[in-house]
Amino acid sequence: MDALKQELKEKIIAVLNLEDVNASDISDADALFGDGLGLDSIDALELIVLLDKDYGIKLTDPKEGKNIFQSINTMADYVTANRTK
DSSP: OHHHHHHHHHHHHHHTTOTTOOGGGSOTTSOSBTTSSOBOHHHHHHHHHHHHHHHOOOOOOHHHHHHHTTOHHHHHHHHHHHOOO
């Protein structure tokens, strides 16, 4: 699970072009949106594409993303339970 969390951090940084952020700067429990990493709704769309492309997970309900993208921990749990790749 730790390897998946590290992979998710690196992919988020790459996909969202977070140039001033390192994987070590992102805590597993920190919020990804709002006061945490500060992501916005456009970033959420990029994360949905990332899940589809890299893990074969298709999100059909945008509200579902709100729960999945709370933190690295929630993303990793969701990917572990639902990945098809």
